Amino acid sequence: MSEVMQKMRAPLLPGVVALALSTAYLIALLAAEKQALIIGLLAFAVVAVLAAHYLGWLNLVSRSFADQEDVLGIYAILAACVVAAFFHDNHFVLLLFVTVLLYTVATLGLNIQFGYAGVLNFAGASFFGIGAYTSAVLSTYTAVPHLLVLLIGGMLAALIGSLLLVPVLRTRGHYAALVTIAFALLLKTFLEVNNVLGGPQGMQVKGMSILGWSFNDNFEIGKIEMSFYLNYFVVSMLLLTGTFVLVRRLERSWIGLNLDALRLDEIAASCFGLDIARWKITAFLLGNFLIGIAGALFGMVGGFVAPNNYTFADSLIMVSILLLGGIGNPWGLVVATFIVVVVPEKLQTIQEYRILLFALIVIMMLLFRPEGLLPRPVRRYFPGWRA
Amino acid sequence: MTYLLEARGLTRKFGGVVALDNLDLAVVPNEIIGLIGPNGSGKTTFFNVVTGIYGAHGGSVTFDGADITRASSPAVYHAGISRTFQRSRLSLPLSIFDNIMIGNHKRLNQGLWFNLIRRGEFKREFEVNYSAARTLVEVFEPQLAERMFEPVGGLPMIHRRRIEICRALINQPKLLLLDEPSAGMTHDETKELMDDILQVRDLNRNLTIIIVEHEMGVIERITERCVVLNFGRKIAEGPYRQVAVDRQVQEAYLGVE
Ligand SMILES: Nc1ncnc2c1ncn2[C@@H]1O[C@H](COP(=O)(O)OP(=O)(O)O)[C@@H](O)[C@H]1O
Ligand SMILES: [Mg+2]
Numbered sequence: 069m070s071e072v073m074q075k076m077r078a079p080l081l082p083g084v085v086a087l088a089l090s091t092a093y094l095i096a097l098l099a100a101e102k103q104a105l106i107i108g109l110l111a112f113a114v115v116a117v118l119a120a121h122y123l124g125w126l127n128l129v130s131r132s133f134a135d136q137e138d139v140l141g142i143y144a145i146l147a148a149c150v151v152a153a154f155f156h157d158n159h160f161v162l163l164l165f166v167t168v169l170l171y172t173v174a175t176l177g178l179n180i181q182f183g184y185a186g187v188l189n190f191a192g193a194s195f196f197g198i199g200a201y202t203s204a205v206l207s208t209y210t211a212v213p214h215l216l217v218l219l220i221g222g223m224l225a226a227l228i229g230s231l232l233l234v235p236v237l238r239t240r241g242h243y244a245a246l247v248t249i250a251f252a253l254l255l256k257t258f259l260e261v262n263n264v265l266g267g268p269q270g271m272q273v274k275g276m277s278i279l280g281w282s283f284n285d286n287f288e289i290g291k292i293e294m295s296f297y298l299n300y301f302v303v304s305m306l307l308l309t310g311t312f313v314l315v316r317r318l319e320r321s322w323i324g325l326n327l328d329a330l331r332l333d334e335i336a337a338s339c340f341g342l343d344i345a346r347w348k349i350t351a352f353l354l355g356n357f358l359i360g361i362a363g364a365l366f367g368m369v370g371g372f373v374a375p376n377n378y379t380f381a382d383s384l385i386m387v388s389i390l391l392l393g394g395i396g397n398p399w400g401l402v403v404a405t406f407i408v409v410v411v412p413e414k415l416q417t418i419q420e421y422r423i424l425l426f427a428l429i430v431i432m433m434l435l436f437r438p439e440g441l442l443p444r445p446v447r448r449y450f451p452g453w454r455a
Numbered sequence: 456m457t458y459l460l461e462a463r464g465l466t467r468k469f470g471g472v473v474a475l476d477n478l479d480l481a482v483v484p485n486e487i488i489g490l491i492g493p494n495g496s497g498k499t500t501f502f503n504v505v506t507g508i509y510g511a512h513g514g515s516v517t518f519d520g521a522d523i524t525r526a527s528s529p530a531v532y533h534a535g536i537s538r539t540f541q542r543s544r545l546s547l548p549l550s551i552f553d554n555i556m557i558g559n560h561k562r563l564n565q566g567l568w569f570n571l572i573r574r575g576e577f578k579r580e581f582e583v584n585y586s587a588a589r590t591l592v593e594v595f596e597p598q599l600a601e602r603m604f605e606p607v608g609g610l611p612m613i614h615r616r617r618i619e620i621c622r623a624l625i626n627q628p629k630l631l632l633l634d635e636p637s638a639g640m641t642h643d644e645t646k647e648l649m650d651d652i653l654q655v656r657d658l659n660r661n662l663t664i665i666i667v668e669h670e671m672g673v674i675e676r677i678t679e680r681c682v683v684l685n686f687g688r689k690i691a692e693g694p695y696r697q698v699a700v701d702r703q704v705q706e707a708y709l710g711v712e
Contacts, residue, residue, distance in 0.1 A: 314571065321570035321577060322556070322563045329557045332546040338528040339506055339538060340622070341560040446550045446606055449581050
């Protein structure tokens with residue numbers, strides 16, 4: 069019986085090939101220094117993806133991922149490790165990579181709020197910042213163990229976010245979004261005028277250290293010198309994996325169904341027993357909790373926090389990742405975060421125009437592919453499950 | 456006589472429009488009642504007030520011995536009332552299975568721990584409910600049972616109507632409110648749909664139904680009793696044959712004041 073079911077699953081191969089090619093490509097892109105080469109590589113990627121789309125290969129890949137996600141997820145972790153190992157002594161690339169991982173965690177949190185529950189949050193960067201400031205304060209003034217600091221960062225983000233619950237629950241659609249924008253502006257002003265938190269200059273964050281292992285020192289494996297960012301890569305990867313699994317399970321459960329139901333039709337949902345407020349609150353708090361944890365770790369990675377690092381523009385970038393990746397599709401978010409974080413960093417020429425470019429991307433997506441690069445498939449509670 | 460549902464003096468206004476005007480309506484367990492009347496006579500409003508979407512401006516509703524006049528929609532559902540909507544309210548991007556499970560809310564374990572951590576137990580609950588949903592869909596359209604994980608948005612209206620009824624039936628309600636379930640269907644399709652509903656009722660003898668329907672053939676065939684509304688007021692009550700020949704009813708349908 070299980071053999072028959074195995075046979076009905078979509079094959080693993082397209083997923084593996086796609087992963088291997090993307091890994092190789094990512095290494096090439098991250099290693100490239102010359103602007104001409106980088107532009108060439110980016111152009112190549114666009115052409116290759118379009119070609120794969122028209123040849124129907126992308127469909128094969130997405131079916132492969134849909135049915136074999138558990139196995140491919142492990143391969144994806146391995147692929148990330150390969151990239152990190154390749155750049156083991158490269159501070160710049162590893163920092164960039166860790167940034168991508170932590171931004172992905174944050175957008176996965178936003179995805180629970182907006183993608184599933186339909187609650188727009190334009191203060192993503194603020195909650196990320198609350199996590200980072202938690203790290204700064206706790207590591208400066210206290211000796212709280214650093215893993216606990218991450219947890220507290222998440223809880224504080226959720227707690228402070230709960231100030232927004234009343235307006236988010238009471239107002240609908242665009243008004244609730246406006247409330248989050250106001251919150252983002254307020255928080256930035258609060259940080260700027262608050263001297264305990266360093267005012268506009270911000271504050272230092274001590275590096276992470278767990279059980280005496282200091283994350284901010286380079287170390288050696290064999291005779292090979294490793295960048296200290298490799299430490300942060302490992303923790304970030306663990307955090308991302310945990311978050312990914314959590315979000316996946318959430319989507320593939322009755323809770324994910326509840327969130328979809330209330331996003332799509334509150335009246336129908338409440339006529340079938342759904343407590344709208346309860347599930348909106350759950351989604352909003354859980355999302356901010358994840359964003360806060362990611363922010364707390366990001367604070368330690370960067371070693372520095374300032375109000376200007378967590379602005380409304382950064383929140384917009386997070387939302388644009390969501391729109392680009394495919395609202396509700398975690399794999400799409402991984403891909404979109406890579407694009408949005410890595411491309412401007414590598415392409416010096418567009419750095420100044422990045423917000424403009426993201427605005428363009430969002431408009432193009434909304435016009436031509438509103439479901440995002442990787443549209444969310446219909447819910448399957450267990451990948452590959454057949455009745 | 457104990458009633459399953461009893462509305463007394465129920466009143467609901469929208470601005471100057473009195474959509475329900477001092478309405479008394481009582482339903483005995485296990486019966487099928489037809490709620491009829493011209494467009495705008497307050498049939499949908501009655502369902503909306505009973506299910507807590509709109510509050511009442513006067514009067515009371517009791518269900519199964521409890522006062523539900525001011526109950527919220529979720530509370531009404533938990534008490535045992537399920538409904539369909541005149542204008543279909545399915546979640547179009549979600550699958551057939553998902554839509555039906557939305558109706559099954561009270562019978563699904565909603566705990567965070569259960570859903571996120573105890574995946575083995577969750578899987579068992581999922582499988583039990585999958586077979587239940589499938590069995591129910593098979594009554595209405597065997598073909599649809601093969602397509603449980605397809606988005607509802609891609610299906611024709613007739614199928615959507617069937618799924619909406621399955622969504623209301625899956626939790627084995629005591630009272631089912633059907634608001635023009637056959638709207639947009641041909642004569643034959645309507646007949647088939649009604650047969651399917653009767654078949655489900657044969658399986659669940661405890662089911663009581665209030666149906667709003669414009670096709671009088673259907674009303675005549677499946678209801679034991681009818682309540683006729685006009686301008687929110689009850690103008691007649693009794694077996695279809697009796698109300699059909701009522702002068703007031705005929706005038707209401709002809710639009711005579
Ligand atoms: N949400 C609403 N807002 C304003 N008026 C409404 C609303 N719902 C119903 N009405 C009015 O109440 C009256 C009864 O409508 P309805 O219950 O939908 O009638 P029926 O279902 O019998 O066709 C109509 O005059 C309608 O315009
Ligand atoms: Mg109506």
